[in-house]
Amino acid sequence: MFVVDTQVHLWKEETPDRPWVPGARERIRLNGHREEPFSYQECLELMDDAGVNRALIVPPSWEGDRIDYALEACEAHPERFGIMARIPQNKPAEGTAMLRDFARNPHVKGVRLTFHRPQDRNWMIDGTNDWYWPVAEDLGIPTMVHAPIWKAELGAIAAKHPGLKIIIDHMGIMARCLDDAIGYWVAETADLYEHPNIYVKVSAIPGYSTQPFPNLNIEKYVREMVDKMGPERCFWGTDITRLLGHGLTYTDTIEQFTKHFEFTPDELDWIMGRGISECLGWPIEH
Numbered sequence: 001m002f003v004v005d006t007q008v009h010l011w012k013e014e015t016p017d018r019p020w021v022p023g024a025r026e027r028i029r030l031n032g033h034r035e036e037p038f039s040y041q042e043c044l045e046l047m048d049d050a051g052v053n054r055a056l057i058v059p060p061s062w063e064g065d066r067i068d069y070a071l072e073a074c075e076a077h078p079e080r081f082g083i084m085a086r087i088p089q090n091k092p093a094e095g096t097a098m099l100r101d102f103a104r105n106p107h108v109k110g111v112r113l114t115f116h117r118p119q120d121r122n123w124m125i126d127g128t129n130d131w132y133w134p135v136a137e138d139l140g141i142p143t144m145v146h147a148p149i150w151k152a153e154l155g156a157i158a159a160k161h162p163g164l165k166i167i168i169d170h171m172g173i174m175a176r177c178l179d180d181a182i183g184y185w186v187a188e189t190a191d192l193y194e195h196p197n198i199y200v201k202v203s204a205i206p207g208y209s210t211q212p213f214p215n216l217n218i219e220k221y222v223r224e225m226v227d228k229m230g231p232e233r234c235f236w237g238t239d240i241t242r243l244l245g246h247g248l249t250y251t252d253t254i255e256q257f258t259k260h261f262e263f264t265p266d267e268l269d270w271i272m273g274r275g276i277s278e279c280l281g282w283p284i285e286h
Contacts, residue, residue, distance in 0.1 A: 002284050003254060004273035005055040006237030007169070008143075010073060011063055015035045024062030027281065031175065032207065033060075033241045039075035044080065046240070050250035054282075056237075057083045058112050058144070067108075074107035078253070082109040082279065082282060084144050090122055091133040101120050103139040109280045110142035110167075115150060116175065124150045129266060132227060133157055137164035142280055144201070148174040151188040158195040165279055168192075168200040171225055183209050186221045190228040199279055200229055202271065203237030205256060206248055213252060214260035222261060231263075231270040235279070251252060 013036075014020045028035055042055075047055060057070040065086040074081045085108045098190045102108040113132070124147055125128040136143055142165040147154060151172060158166050167282040173182045173188030192198045202222050209215035226234050238253045258268055277284050 001258075001269060002273040002277070003044055003050075003052045003054075004235075004276050005052050005240070006202050006235045006276050007058050008038075008043055009033065009056045009241050010038055010040050010043060010057050010069060011061040012039075012069055012234050013061050018063075020062045024040075027062060027245070031242065032245070038241050040076070040081065042071075043240075044077065046250045047080070052250065054080055054082065054253070054277075056062065056109065056276070058079055059083070059086050061086075061102035061117070071107060072261055075154075078107065079114045079285075081107075082280070083107055084110045084112040087111055087113075089120060089132065090128050095132065096135050098137055099139055099141060103141060108144040109282055110144060110165075111247065112144040112169075113138065113146070115145070121149070124153050133161045133164060142167060143156070144169055146170070148172055148185060151192060154198070155192050158192070158198050162197055165197050165199065166195075167201060167279070169201050170199055170239070171202055171206050178208055178210050180222055182218060186225055190225050192235075193228045193230070198229075199233040199235060199275075200225055201237050202226070202234050204239035204242060204284075206246065206253065207239070207242050213248060213257050214256045216260065219261050226263070226267065231267040232275050232278075234271050235276040236272050 001109050012018060050190055057073060059067045065088050067083055067085050070083045074083060078106060085102055087098050144167045145154065146169040154166060168189055171186050173185040189200060202225055203223060206213060206215050210217045211217045236257055240250060243253060257263060
């Protein structure tokens with residue numbers, strides 16, 4: 001089985017010539033990430049131990065919109081890493097120029113947008129981000145979106161831009177929701193199945209349960225998503241730096257799906273790697 005992790009953050013230590021955005025350390029702690037840097041060398045070692053073929057780097061928000069370290073990882077290991085790049089969402093001219101560059105960069109597989117922080121939460125509905133959708137559609141840039149409260153709006157964007165592939169992060173769950181409280185958010189996301197250009201990351205799953213691993217109390221919500229969206233449009237991922245501090249290994253996060261949750265071999269083939277590879281046009285090499 002070909003395994004692709006759809007979300008890993010890689011970052012370097014904060015230094016005077018590499019400053020983090022204000023409030024970054026508090027955000028890291030609040031979201032449960034480890035505070036020490038996570039290098040691509042360490043990530044590769046964990047991937048090799050667990051049997052992960054590829055990982056998509058989602059540059060962390062605390063480093064701003066820079067993707068230089070992600071590019072370094074891809075240039076060193078182009079067969080193992082790809083980037084879902086960041087852009088300045090509130091700067092149309094600069095963002096458009098960056099998208100045109102990204103469209104020509106083989107390491108950039110798409111873009112990731114966020115609408116869940118105080119500074120960007122309303123950008124989907126106040127016009128700030130309206131410039132992005134037609135440009136990304138025209139350039140064929142798949143887009144990961146973290147926007148838990150804007151499901152209906154995402155559906156409208158998907159309908160207006162049918163050529164744009166939209167991948168919803170973390171099943172569309174609001175941060176810090178746990179156990180059965182995730183059911184509302186999962187159902188909202190799953191109901192977007194009627195839009196064929198919407199996909200979903202069934203990612204960071206252990207972080208949404210207070211029950212012991214393998215978190216069987218929330219398996220039904222993952223099952224609901226896969227049943228509605230179809231396994232071809234559901235993509236496994238870890239957000240591994242949120243889970244390492246909870247006594248879990250990379251192998252645990254894989255086996256949650258392959259050994260503990262009840263999926264068929266064909267479903268797992270799609271969920272664990274084939275689906276995201278086809279979505280991003282990143283062929284699996286046999």
